[in-house]
Amino acid sequence: MDLDKLETWAERWQMRFNNDKCKVIHMGRRNQYHHYTLNGKPLGKSDREKDLGILVNDKLTWSSQCQAAAAKANRIMGCIKREWACAATLAVGAGAVGYLAYRSFSCKDKCCRSMVNQDIQKDNPKVVHAFDMEDLGDKAVYCRCWRSKKFPLCDGAHIKHNEETGDNVGPLIIKKKES
Ligand code: FES
Numbered sequence: 001m002d003l004d005k006l007e008t009w010a011e012r013w014q015m016r017f018n019n020d021k022c023k024v025i026h027m028g029r030r031n032q033y034h035h036y037t038l039n040g041k042p043l044g045k046s047d048r049e050k051d052l053g054i055l056v057n058d059k060l061t062w063s064s065q066c067q068a069a070a071a072k073a074n075r076i077m078g079c080i081k082r083e084w085a086c087a088a089t090l091a092v093g094a095g096a097v098g099y100l101a102y103r104s105f106s107c108k109d110k111c112c113r114s115m116v117n118q119d120i121q122k123d124n125p126k127v128v129h130a131f132d133m134e135d136l137g138d139k140a141v142y143c144r145c146w147r148s149k150k151f152p153l154c155d156g157a158h159i160k161h162n163e164e165t166g167d168n169v170g171p172l173i174i175k176k177k178e179s
Helices: 004-012 063-114 155-163
Strands: 048-052 054-057 139-142 173-174
Touching: 004 063
Parallel strands: none
Antiparallel strands: 048 054, 139 173
């Protein structure tokens, strides 16, 4: 038998075959499914094997090759889908963070520009106070931070405001010259 010749040849050239990597594929409808041995050990059976990248099956059809190609394509598609989903999520997240940061800064900016007076006489179009010089007495301390409960006089609220915001506002002090 040819396998015996192969075995003898391998013995002579000291290139023994690896039995675990040798398989038998029984082909044809009238195949008698003989058992084969190599180096005295029985060879395993298989209904398909890959040869030079092509799957060959016992019916000599392309179905195994097509199934393997489709499975591989689906795996790659799944991988691409997951990557895109991940990238889209990251892009949306980065966009949301950017938008919130923009909103936060622009709002802060607007607030700083437009909300000096947060709650003093908000129904008035303009808050104005006028005093006669004669009525000021020796010393008068006026609020410039617009946080005082005694506005227009300073009640020390600028200290808390400065601590909370890092601002550096303080009152306007008007006093008579000591003579
Ligand atoms: S409370 Fe506004 S400056 Fe003092």
